[in-house]
Amino acid sequence: MDQKLLQLLQKSKTSKQLKETHLQITINGLWNSNFIVPKLLTFSSNLISLKYTLDVFRSLQYPNLVSYNTLIKCFIGKTLKSALYTYNQMRVSNITPNSFTFTFLLRCFESFDALQCGEVLHSEILKLGFGSSVFAKNTLMDFYAKCGNLGLARKVFDEMPERDVVSWNTMIGAYTIHGNQEYAIFLFEAMPERNLVSWNSVIAGLLKAGNMELARSVFKRMPEKSDVSWNTMISGYVKLGDVENARAIFDEMPEKSIISWTAMVSGYAMRGDLQSARKMFDRIPEKNVVSWNAMIAGYVNNHMFDEALSVFQHMLIDGNYKPNQTTLISVLSACSHLGSQEHGKWVDSFIRKNKFDLSVPLGNALIDTFAKCGDMENAKAVFLRMGQRCIITWTTMISGLAVNGHCREALELYGQMSLEVVEPDDVVFIAVLSACTHGGLLEEGKRVFYQMVNKFGIKPRIEHYGCMVDLLGRAGKFEEALSFIKSMHLEPNTVIWATLLSACKTYRNGELLESLTRRILEQEPNNPSYLTLIMNLSSSIGRWQDALNFRVATRDQGIVKTPGCSSIQIGNNVHEFLAKDTKHPQRKEIYRVLGCLNGHLKLCEVE
Structure with a gap:
């Protein structure tokens, strides 16, 4: 019966299924089974809640060491207070802890950066006679290192009467992670015996520090190399943009793994050599979803959006691996850049049909795609479907509404965001102020800017100032705009002056032409867009000679405006x-x- 119920536990994927299994355990009188209960505690903390897990534990008549250890393990990353309380209860119940108890407690302390709790437990470990336990000392050393205290980690290491290879690897890894390569190498050379982890840790640390020469030297000294060793070297060169040396290591590999192939595809793509990336991709004997994603992302990051969609279509035709969230986010990025609404709709349909979890990044990408394609109805539908939202979700939706002319609605959504107590950042205010600008909502824009500075304490960026100058200029408030510019804590750039000049063109206001033109030419005399703006304003107010002079000067200097696309x-x-x-x-x-x-x-x- 125990085995049958254990199988039911392992098959439980939802809270409902787990509760049904729990009921079966109770009916069969196994609620105190030392074999079943620890598994039930673990599954209930993952699938239901900590409260439910605690209720299960409290129902035990005589909880043993394994049950206590399992419960403490369930608290890792979730609650420090409950872990301490459970350990104290365990001691009161005269249950002696073991090395696993200390490991789970230290991991719990580590997740909350509770160094002092760890130091107290260190004393407890020594008091209970675990000072000679290599396992306990290794765990302590790892805890101190992860809390950033290398001094205490080294003290534990030096005081160990005997060490195993894990002790050495832990200390070397600690020095490596904290960028102390000199000590890491010193310990590595002093090791009585090394395993693959020792070699790989040192190589990874040297690569992270950018010391490719020494990493290559250590790599060559390895008596035997694993896939991890080869792939670590390839990835190290790829991150530094040295694809030639990455390729040399790749070509030396006796057996190439999918990780090696994918790293090379990414390396070529990062350098912008998509032809070599595609050749490498086509040579992969057996692709997986990560290799497909690498090729699609490579095209997207190099603005080859049609090719990205083409690879995605080949992935679907191939049919061996289904797209995952990463795939779909890259594809949606290509769709938004191409304005491909149909592809966006297809991805949305694919998500629903395959019952994908609409995660925050995926939902954000969908909203962005629909908004950039002008399909705000579908963008809103996705926004409403999302179970969780972040500040980027709100920003993307507000920006989409503003760009597509729904400026009042964008402002209302900002109001809704404020009611839901979402902490705004500087970027969302750019979107809200842009909505006010596009909609000519002068008073609302002033109110939002005031809120940003005085209520939320956000220091304005040049983009915020640009929105306000644009808003005032479009309303014909030129004097107020100039006064606002003078009050800025930042030096106004060309964009600020050009924004005001553009408003002058709308109102055919020639009074500011000379002063604004002078300021623009002082900062960016060869910008074709600004020169075209000056010429157009000069023409619109009848200053034909000035317009002609600028046109001739532009032609003589060979300044050409990049054509719109x-x-x-x-x-x-x-x-x-x-x-x-x-x-x-x-x-x-x-x-x-x-x-x-x-x-x-x-x-x-x-x-």
Whole structure:
């Protein structure tokens, strides 16, 4: 019966299933089984709650050492107070702790950075006669190292009457993690015997410190190398951008693992050599989801979004590995850059069909994709479906509403966020102020800016100031805008002056033209976008000669404005356009339609 109930416990995936199994344990009179109860405690803490776990433990008539140890283990990373209370109860019940008790307690203290609790337990370990236990001392040493106290860790190491290879590896690892490579190497050379962990720890530490030459030297001295050794070296070179040496190590490998292949794909992609990355990817004997993700992410990070979607389609056709959340986040990034609404909808449908957990990063990526495609209805639907949200979720949604013209709604969402006691950051205020700017909500913008500074104590960035100057300029409040600029704690940059100049163009205000032009040219005399803005304003207020002079100067200096680029999805094809494009096969029809639209707009202006 014990074995049967244990199997039921291991098969439990939900709180309901576990409670049903718990009932079976009780019915069969096994609620005090030393074999079953520890497993029940572990599963209940993972699937239900600590409260439920404590209730199970309290129902035991005579809890033994294993039950106490299991309960303390359940508290790791969750509660320090309960772990201490349970240990004290255990001592009161005259149950003598063992090495596992101290290991679980120290791991619990470590998760809360409770160094003082660890020092008290250290005394307890010595008092109870565990001072000669290599296992207990190794655990103590590891605890002190992870709490950042290398002095106490080394003291434990030096006082050990005997050490095993774990003792040496722990101390070497501690020095390595804290960047003390000299001591790590010294201990490594003093080791009476080394195992693979010793070699790999030293190599990993040297690679982290960027000492490739010494790492390569230690690597060559290894009597035998594992997959971890080879992959550590490859990854170290890849992180430093040295793909040539990474490839040399890769080529030397007697047997290449999927980790090695994937590291090389990522290495080439990071360097921007997508052709080599793809060749390496195509050579992988048996791909897994991580290798597919590496290739897709490589294309996305290098702005080759069509290719990223193409690899994703091949992954689906291949069918050996299903996409995971990482895959979908990369794919959604490609969709948002391409404005591919259909692909975004497909990913959303795929998530629901395959019952994916709508995690915060995945939900954020979906909202961003739909917002950038102008599909705010689906963006809202995703936002409402999310069980958890972070500040990025709110920022993405507010920004999406603002960019798509739903400025009042964006402001209302900010109000809802405030009611839910979400701590705002500087980025969300850029989104809210942008909404006010796009919607011409002057008074609301002023109120939000005041809240940001005075209520939340956020120091304005140049972007916040830019939004406020834009807001005031669009409202025609030029004097107030200039006064606001003078009150800034930051030196106004070209963007600030150009923003105000752009507002002058809208209102055909020539009074500030000379002073703003001078300030812009002082900071960025060769920026084609700003020069074009100055020329257009000069023309709009009738200063034809000034406009001509700027045009001639721009041409003589060879300053060329980077043409604007946009894309649109029609069916399964994404069409990309440049300003004055002459390469699109349907350019004649497109320019004909544009001509008609311009004609209609001019008629509207006359009316």
